[in-house]
Amino acid sequence: MKNLIRVALFAAVACTASKESGKGNDSIATSAGPGLQTTEAGSNGAGAGSTAPPPSAGSKWSYPPSRSENIEQDLHGEKIADPFRWLEDEKSPEVQDWMKAEDQLTRDYLSKISGRDALAKRFKELLYIDSISAPIRRGNRFFYMRTHADKDKAILYWREGEKGAEKVLLDPNSWSESGEVSLGSWVPSWDGKKVAFNQRPHANDESVMHVVDVGSGEWSKKDVIEGTKYGAASWTTDNRAFYYTWLPTDPALSPADRPGYQEVRLHRLGVDPKRDAVISPKTGDPTVFQGSAISRDGKYLFLVRAKLAAENEIWMKRPKVDRDFKLIAESKGAKYSFDYWNGQIYIATDEGAPNKRVFKLPAANPDRKNWKEIVAEEKSATLQSASIVGGRLVLQYLKNAATELKVTTLEGKPLRLIPLPDIGSVGAVKGLEDQDDAYFEFSSFIVPRQVYKTSMKGGGVTLWAKVDLPIDPSPYLTEQVWYPSRDGTRVSMFIVRRKDMQKDGSHPALLNGYGGFNIPSVPSFRSTIYPWLEAGGVFALANLRGGGEYGEAWHDAGRLHHKQNVFDDFIAAGEYLVKEKYTQPAKLAILGGSNGGLLVGAAMTQRPELFGAVVCSAPLLDMVRYHLYGGGKTWIPEYGNPDKPDDLKVLHAYSPYHHVKAGVRYPALLMMSPAHDDRVDTMHARKFIAAMQSAGSASALLRIETNAGHSGGDLVKKLVDSSADQYAFLFQVLGVKGASAPGPSAMAR
Numbered sequence: 206m207k208n209l210i211r212v213a214l215f216a217a218v219a220c221t222a223s224k225e226s227g228k229g230n231d232s233i234a235t236s237a238g239p240g241l242q243t244t245e246a247g248s249n250g251a252g253a254g255s256t257a258p259p260p261s262a263g264s265k266w267s268y269p270p271s272r273s274e275n276i277e278q279d280l281h282g283e284k285i286a287d288p289f290r291w292l293e294d295e296k297s298p299e300v301q302d303w304m305k306a307e308d309q310l311t312r313d314y315l316s317k318i319s320g321r322d323a324l325a326k327r328f329k330e331l332l333y334i335d336s337i338s339a340p341i342r343r344g345n346r347f348f349y350m351r352t353h354a355d356k357d358k359a360i361l362y363w364r365e366g367e368k369g370a371e372k373v374l375l376d377p378n379s380w381s382e383s384g385e386v387s388l389g390s391w392v393p394s395w396d397g398k399k400v401a402f403n404q405r406p407h408a409n410d411e412s413v414m415h416v417v418d419v420g421s422g423e424w425s426k427k428d429v430i431e432g433t434k435y436g437a438a439s440w441t442t443d444n445r446a447f448y449y450t451w452l453p454t455d456p457a458l459s460p461a462d463r464p465g466y467q468e469v470r471l472h473r474l475g476v477d478p479k480r481d482a483v484i485s486p487k488t489g490d491p492t493v494f495q496g497s498a499i500s501r502d503g504k505y506l507f508l509v510r511a512k513l514a515a516e517n518e519i520w521m522k523r524p525k526v527d528r529d530f531k532l533i534a535e536s537k538g539a540k541y542s543f544d545y546w547n548g549q550i551y552i553a554t555d556e557g558a559p560n561k562r563v564f565k566l567p568a569a570n571p572d573r574k575n576w577k578e579i580v581a582e583e584k585s586a587t588l589q590s591a592s593i594v595g596g597r598l599v600l601q602y603l604k605n606a607a608t609e610l611k612v613t614t615l616e617g618k619p620l621r622l623i624p625l626p627d628i629g630s631v632g633a634v635k636g637l638e639d640q641d642d643a644y645f646e647f648s649s650f651i652v653p654r655q656v657y658k659t660s661m662k663g664g665g666v667t668l669w670a671k672v673d674l675p676i677d678p679s680p681y682l683t684e685q686v687w688y689p690s691r692d693g694t695r696v697s698m699f700i701v702r703r704k705d706m707q708k709d710g711s712h713p714a715l716l717n718g719y720g721g722f723n724i725p726s727v728p729s730f731r732s733t734i735y736p737w738l739e740a741g742g743v744f745a746l747a748n749l750r751g752g753g754e755y756g757e758a759w760h761d762a763g764r765l766h767h768k769q770n771v772f773d774d775f776i777a778a779g780e781y782l783v784k785e786k787y788t789q790p791a792k793l794a795i796l797g798g799s800n801g802g803l804l805v806g807a808a809m810t811q812r813p814e815l816f817g818a819v820v821c822s823a824p825l826l827d828m829v830r831y832h833l834y835g836g837g838k839t840w841i842p843e844y845g846n847p848d849k850p851d852d853l854k855v856l857h858a859y860s861p862y863h864h865v866k867a868g869v870r871y872p873a874l875l876m877m878s879p880a881h882d883d884r885v886d887t888m889h890a891r892k893f894i895a896a897m898q899s900a901g902s903a904s905a906l907l908r909i910e911t912n913a914g915h916s917g918g919d920l921v922k923k924l925v926d927s928s929a930d931q932y933a934f935l936f937q938v939l940g941v942k943g944a945s946a947p948g949p950s951a952m953a954r
Contacts, residue, residue, distance in 0.1 A: 266904065269306035271895040281850035285829055285857060288899070292891040293834070295881065300891070304880070307894065308909040311875075315908070318933040324736065325929035330675050331732040332921050332928075337670040339635050339644040339656045340367075346397030346419065348374070357384055357920040361391060361400075363419055367642075374419060375402060384920045390437040393419070394444040395501065399474070401428075401438035401447055409883045410434050414449065416474065430478040434883075435467060435494060442503035446473040448484060450495055460883070461838045465491040469508060484508075485530070491838040499524070500545045501638070505568055506530075507543070514723035514753075514760065515842035516540055519552075521571065533571040540723075540757070546593045546638045549615070552576070553591040559756040561588035563598070563617065579617030587756045589725075594636035594643045595661025599623075601631065605685060606697055606754040607728055610634065610645075612661065621664055627652055628683060630727035636661070644669060648730035650701045650744070651678035676735050680704060683728060688781040691773040694750070694762075698778050699728050700787070701744040713742045713939055714788035716779055720749030720771035721800035722843055723760040733928050740941075743787050747778040749804075765845050766855050772807040779808070779815050791817045794935050798822035798877075799885060806861030806893065813871045818938040820931050822877040826889040828860035829853065834886035862889070865896040873904035873938040875931065880911045904938065 273288040294300055315321065333354045340349040347367055350359045361375040380386040389403030389412045398419055403412035414436055416428035430436070432454045438447035451470045452463060469485035472478060485495055485508055492512050499506045506524045511517030516538050520530035534541040539556035550571060552564045563580035579598075580591070586604040593599075597620065600611040608631040610623035625631065629649030636643035641661050648654040656670040682704050687695050706712065715737060719726050726746050734744045748754040751763025751771045763771040779795070782788050793816050797805035802824020809819045829847050831837045845852030857863060865871075874897060878890035890907065897905035908930060910923065935941070 266310070266898075266906075268898040268905075269303055269310065271303065271899060273899055280829070280847070281853055283853070283857065285863065287829075289892045289895040292895055293830075293886075293888040295887060304891070304907075304909055307907040311906040311908045312930075314906065315930045315933055318937050320936060321929055321933040324932050325925055327736055328733065328925040328928045331735060332925055334672060334674060336654065336672045337656060339632065339646045339669075341393065341635055342397075342637060342640065342642075343393040343395055344397035346393070348391075348393050348397075348400070357922055358387070361388065361402075363397075374400065374417065374422065380404070392438040392440065392447075394440045394447075395442060396444045398444060399440075401440070401449075403433055403436065407881070409881070411883055412436070414438070425474070427475050427477070428472070430472060430481075435464075435496075437496075439498040441499055442501060446471055448472075448497040448499060448506070450497070451481070460835055461833055462491050464494065464836065464839050465489045467495050469495050469497045492841050494839070500568075504548075505545065507545070510536070511540075512536070512842040513839060514540075514721075515764075519543060521568070531571075533566075542590065544591065544593050546615075551579075551591060551593065551598065551615075553588055555757040558582035559758040560584065560586065561756070563588070563591050563600070565616070580613065587754065587759075589753075590633065592634065593638045594634060595641045596639065597661045599634045599643070599661075601634065603725055603727070603754055606699070606725060606748045608647075612664075623659055623664075624666055626655075628685075628728060630729045650683045650699065650728050650730065650734075651681050653730045653732070674732060676732075681738055686781070686785075688777055690750075690770070690777045692770070694770070694774070696748060696750070696774045696777065697754070698745055698747045698781070700782075701734070701738060702787070703738070703741055706741065706743070708786040710783070710786040710789045711792075712788050713737075713740075713792040713794065713935075713941065714745060714782050715742065715794050715796060715935075716745045716747065716775070716782065717796045717801070718747040718749045718775050718778070718804055719797070719801045720747075720751035720763050720774065720804055722751075723753040723757070725753040727754075733924075736932060743782070745778065745782060745787075747775055749774040749778075764843050765852075768844065768855065769859055771804060772811060772859060775804055775808050776812050776815065779812075783815070790815050792939055794818040794820065794939065796820045796822075797824070799824065802826070802885075802889075803828070803861065807859050809872055809874070810861045810864040811859075813869055816872040818935050819872050819874045820877065820934070821874065821890075821893075823879060823882055823885050823887075824876075824889050824893070825885055826860070826893040827862040828856040829863065831889070834888055835882065836884050837886070862893050862896055865893070865900050867900040869900065871897065871900075871902050871905070873934075874902065874906065875934045876905070876907045877927065877931070878907060878909050880909050906934075 276287045276290050278285050278287060292300055335354050336352045338350040340347040345366055347364045349362055351362050352359045356378050358377040360373055362371050363374050364371055375388055377388045385407050387405040387408045389405045391400055391402035393400045400417050400419060401414060403414050405412045412433050414430040414433040416425045432452045434452050436449040438449050440447045448471050451468050453466050466487045468483050468487055470481040471484055472481045494511050496509045506522055508520040508530055509517055516536040517540050518536035519534040519541050521533050522530045539554055541552050541554045543550055543552045548568050550566050550568050553561050555561045560582050562578055562582040564576040565579045566576045586602040589601045589603055591598060591600050598613045598615055602609040607628045612620045625647055627649045629647055632646040634643050634645045643659050643661055646654050646656050653672040653674050655668060657666050658669040659666045680703050681701060684700050685697055686700060687697050690696050726748055737744060749771050750759055753760060779793055783790060795805045795808060795816050802821045805819050805821050806824055806826045809816060825831050832847055845856055847853045847856055876890050876894050878887050894905055894907045
């Protein structure tokens with residue numbers, strides 16, 4: 206099955222973690238992360254300049270006017286004010302003019318910060334690099350992504366045999382002059398002769414699926430499928446058709462309700478997609494996602510229906526024999542993932558085991574009485590995945606939030622650990638069920654992504670491909686600390702710093718977190734924090750409740766009515782960094798995107814005095830109306846339903862937009878927002894900035910990225926530009942020597 210269900214459903218996760226990786230490091234996708242230079246910096250290309258007062262210290266900005274309306278809605282007996290509701294209408298000329306004015310103000314200011322151009326030069330060195338991903342083998346062909354130091358987008362290549370001549374298959378750099386069209390998911394057929402792939406305009410989730418012939422490089426004119434926002438192909442064993450998830454593109458459908466119209470379809474090559482057979486009809490429930498995968502031998506078709514990170518169920522049928530699907534794993538608050546080989550199904554689940562266990566069952570008779578536990582739950586580690594490679598079961602665990610790889614027989618008998626070079630993280634182990642070779646990518650905070658090859662039978666690990674970056678990791682160390690949250694829960698945090706750093710409270714620190722959707726925050730390489738580390742700064746990543754670091758119990762403790770625990774964990778992380786004298790509040794910056802944007806929004810409104818600066822990207826901030834826009838309804842299993850009185854009470858209690866108060870001295874804020882986001886609606890960023898500015902915040906700036914989706918633009922030049930802006934902002938706000946700019950009064954309009 207090779208993670209096809211996971212690919213299809215993960216594309217539907219609304220608030221994916223902001224994995225700031227840098228081009229060609231721990232993922233192909235890129236989104237920016239800030240850093241800063243301090244007076245302790247060595248020569249990192251940032252240059253020196255005079256220290257200027259931060260924006261929050263001088264006179265106030267002359268912001269573009271944001272009218273406030275007397276809107277007060279009675280919801281379940283609670284009166285809730287919403288003065289900037291007019292900013293929800295993205296298509297309104299008034300809103301468009303407001304956005305342009307806000308963006309212009311921000312960019313004018315950032316462009317005048319001394320040292321910003323030198324920072325951009327350093328980021329070019331770090332982000333325009335040569336790298337290669339772990340390969341996928343189909344037939345005798347190997348497929349992989351490669352980045353180039355002189356190109357903005359990663360390119361899909363293929364080889365005939367592992368050491369054959371490298372050939373370009375898909376080059377997104379050539380798809381549009383502006384670079385606004387991106388490559389989404391891509392799946393080769395089992396014989397390696399075709400690849401089904403998604404094109405994404407503006408780097409958004411919306412996509413169109415195409416099929417390319419590998420040998421000739423020609424795109425099929427007949428196999429063009431619209432509505433594949435959540436669709437990844439699962440090829441049939443004869444390589445002539447594939448299953449996929451389809452979504453209607455009718456603009457009359459409400460974006461919030463549209464996910465409920467998903468269908469699983471079968472497309473046969475050369476047939477008009479409008480005639481594709483519906484294998485599983487729409488559910489009518491926008492909180493439920495559907496995905497499918499057919500077994501490699503073609504005997505079984507699997508259907509997964511999932512409520513994102515909350516629960517899912519697995520159905521199965523024999524395509525040429527059975528009319529209807531049979532339920533084999535019922536959703537009762539548990540999650541199931543699976544692999545299949547030689548008539549046996551292997552299911553990993555947190556049912557009755559928060560850290561997960563593995564069952565084996567016969568596909569011919571999958572009744573629950575025939576489930577046999579072959580891997581028991583481990584109390585000290587959380588199972589992330591179980592897959593079959595080379596006739597072995599590869600178990601990927603998180604132990605203290607770092608990756609551990611174990612190999613067992615197909616009966617679960619332990620064989621060995623796969624050795625890893627450091628405390629870090631591994632992507633999926635890639636290989637086929639009957640092929641001995643397997644490949645995986647490893648990185649840590651100080652080790653760039655490297656690709657390794659291992660033999661499933663013989664063991665041993667060899668370096669297959671590496672990334673060379675203009676960095677020296679030797680002065681730095683990664684430590685893991687544990688600190689108490691507000692309710693006494695012990696929370697872990699990774700801290701990256703210079704080995705010789707003195708804990709005297711003088712150092713700037715950047716705190717990052719996520720805490721949601723069962724997604725773990727792991728020690729992976731982030732090239733854009735290197736200017737920060739080179740300057741003597743501290744980078745910290747907190748493993749908050751709501752994430753997937755410590756099993757389902759950890760996730761449950763940070764969602765729905767327990768969401769405040771996530772914010773308490775993050776605030777406690779900041780308090781720990783101050784108490785242990787890594788930094789001080791005036792030098793403590795926080796960063797978060799998407800669900801992490803909600804995190805930093807809540808943190809700055811609940812404890813404004815603890816932080817000196819905030820960078821918030823593509824966030825959720827109005828939790829009273831989040832379900833009415835974008836993919837909002839799909840996240841109800843994670844956040845709760847504002848239409849229900851009990852849920853609304855909890856959501857309103859922490860909703861950042863509703864807790865902005867006049868007269869409070871908030872930390873300086875840089876809001877990073879795409880011009881249009883088809884996942885998390887940009888109304889959140891607009892309304893929050895308007896509220897902050899109206900409340901008299903001395904520094905609340907909005908930067909808008911055109912031709913970019915929820916994860917930002919995938920052009921390296923956009924990442925360079927946004928990273929330079931974020932760093933320059935933090936330099937200025939924290940009063941770091943090496944960056945200076947006119948005060949806000951000089952920028953007044």
